[in-house]
Amino acid sequence: MSDQVEYNPQAIEAKWQKEWEARRTFEADPDPGRPKYYLLEMLPYPSGTLHMGHMRNYAIGDAVARFKFMRGFNVLHPLGWDSFGLPAENAALQHNIHPREWTNSNIAQMKAVCRRFGFSYDWRREISTCEPEYYRWNQWFFLRMYERGLALRKRSKVNWCPQCQTVLANEQVVDGCCWRHEDTPVESKELEQWFLRITDYSDRLLEDMNQLEGGWPARVLTMQRNWIGKSTGARVRFPVAGDRSRSLEVFTTRIDTIYGATALLVAPDHPLLPGLFAGRPDRDVLEASWNRMRRHILRPAELAAEKTGFDTGALVENPFSGERLPVWVANFVLSEYGTGAVMCVPAHDQRDFEFCRKYGLPVRVVVQPPGATLRGETLEAATSEYGRLADSGPYTGLASEEALGRMAADAAKGGFGGPETTYRLRDWGISRQRYWGTPIPIVYCGSCGAVPVPDDHLPVLLPAAVAVAAGGRSPLANVPEFVNTTCPKCARPARRETDTMDTFVDSSWYFYRYTDPRNDRAPFDPAAARHWFPIDQYIGGIEHAILHLIYSRFFCKMMRDLGLVDHAEPVLRLFSQGMVLKGGVAMSKSRGNVVPAMDVAERYGCDTGRVYMLFAAPPDKDLEWSDQSIEGCSRFLSRVFRLVDRHSRQSQASPANRSPAAGASPYTDAERALLRKTHQTLRRVTDDFEGRWHFNPSLAAVMKLVNEFYGREPLEECARAQVIQLCLERLTQMLAPFAPHLADELWEMLGHLGGLAHGPWPAYDPELATEDEFQVVVQINGRVRGHIVVEGGLADQELVRRALADPKVASFLEGKQVMKTVVVPDKLVNIVVR
């Protein structure tokens, strides 16, 4: 047709976005009549521009959200901004702009991109964590934790990033460097800091992971388990020889090997060391070695590859054997884990083995692995296998498994130890010496000490006029109007805490706020949370596997203890999407390899961008950006547009053709074939959304269906217009989650009003989707030798008979003897010959 209209994504997209907004299409409120579905993508940090790396996350989420909308779910799909954080302060320093201004202008830009992509967010629920209306509840939660002893101030060794000029939580240290500055080794400092006692929840965090099995990626669960690092063993106290009032404690998971201990090793910064040196003639020499080693240890980035140590000259007594053991300082013993001291069993621990071989300490085998008789003198490596105890006093002959329990119990009986469980997880240090964060609601009073700010004084407002400077202490300390206050208890002059909270506090509970975003009396209404929670599907990057995802699980449990929520886990299902790469590396502003999302929308339209994100790779794998591939997706959408356009013009000429074909005369073969392909594709796409989320082959199937229509041109000669109409309607519906704007436009072209956002998602007709003819592969000795076409459901013998009758197959069988036949109904016949 000469007056063919071309696909104009920009016009179509603007039209439907306006329409959706006017109709409040994606606003969701509790509705007892429909099942709820809470779908969430991790909230973005407003860094400036949204690039296609970000968009992948939202394209996946939006496809699922729209599918659920179409299926009749009441979908809660919100978005907000993780808007506190250091980059805003850096921008302030570099461009002399206030962090708030920088942040808000970024939010405006990014929101414009999200709107340009037409995502199905309920914007009424938008939140921004840097607003007092939000962060006052961070303070409120802090106070509730303070009341319960879950927020506490303590002096401890903390990680210090010299770039950020602030403290980092353990979770924020990656390979000994800052998570934001991968080349900057973290330093160690002793500071007084606020901590949240996440360690009180170690066991619950671990146990409740059973509820997440299957719904969360296995590797995330593994990473969290390793991070919590539970290990069960025993604590044993070794008295100092000659002074039984003093002792050194060790933690061990292998108390069954204790008769093989030939030394006791302590960490270089063990608190009892100075006491051991005191009064010794060689004290100066010892302290010199000690200081050398400590300097090294204080820089965790320079982890020594080689084990070193020195003999303190002190002796302790093995409480089991009475044997005297030398006390050594060893650089590989960690002061933060266990008791900061270990028993050294060289025969059964590789680290101890290397240490003892280096320094000539004896090696003694006290557990013989099954079927072995090892000797310490000739041992080439430690053996950590369980076995039978040897040379172990009264325990000799016991199996390791049994000895572990019995010896720990005996240590308890003897009053020198007992069973113990340790964790790797440390308390969460939340103090940050930075400006752009939530002020910690504490006041220091000369007479009352640390006093919590009363609830009715919240929020403690972050002052606007602050000279942001990196100087190792919080910029807030330089704002007298902020610092100087009065004690809430005694009304005397007092000083405010000037550190702000780690921004991971903000993101630990934000998804509850979405359920009741404007509440000014509580963080949220428990009833609203109860309605929407738990989150049915959470989507985000793997980089939060332990940071955000363990903190928010902790918050949920804490909130449950406060009576705010009634579930143990906030997120039922988690999906980690792959990264978008360009030139083999992740797209990022700092690498300068980003493809701005707005560029894609302007050039191809956002529907094309979305389809490309879902088509180019499975959603959990990394995706390499390709300018050529996205062209292909653009072409595909144009093809669909032209197909429907042509059909709708013809229908307009004779509107009767629009009436449904149901009840019409039986379908012709060509019509059946068209309907069959359509319903097969529909089945595939439906199953995929409900199951594996392999959108790439799903979209491939839709493309194939479109090719099918093109291959039958001119369509109207092979099928009645009503049948074509029916098939195109299904095609349009199944395209809707992927290319929603185009789908709504096509839906209108097909004569329907109001778009497809709320469905319906069509049910596929199993009858129509069934093949009535099958192409059966005929193999001879496993090699394909022919094909036969048969009707479905043939008996095995009949299938074999027809296979043997095929002339081509027969020619291969000449002079051969059939040994056996294998039949897969409707699929395959394999003839085994000799």
Place this chain on the structure above:
RNA sequence: GCGGAAGUGGCGGAACUGGCAGACGCUCAGGACUUAGGAUCCUGUGGCCGAAAGGCCUUGUGGGUUCGACUCCCACCUUCCGCACCA
């Protein structure tokens, strides 16, 4: 070192519980339409042999199980990710 994931055409990737390897897209080639085509439509496109029919080879490597293996088992190689003195 330990744990996990992965390895398929020129490229991105399909192949669900073992059953025609390479769907779909990109690239490239040819054709049609056209004043024109970098638009559109059609055809072809893993390698080798062959004019063709057809045959042989091919899913990191080597073995095994099976009528039949990308898929299961064993060993090895490579890449990526996580943990890494956690006692």
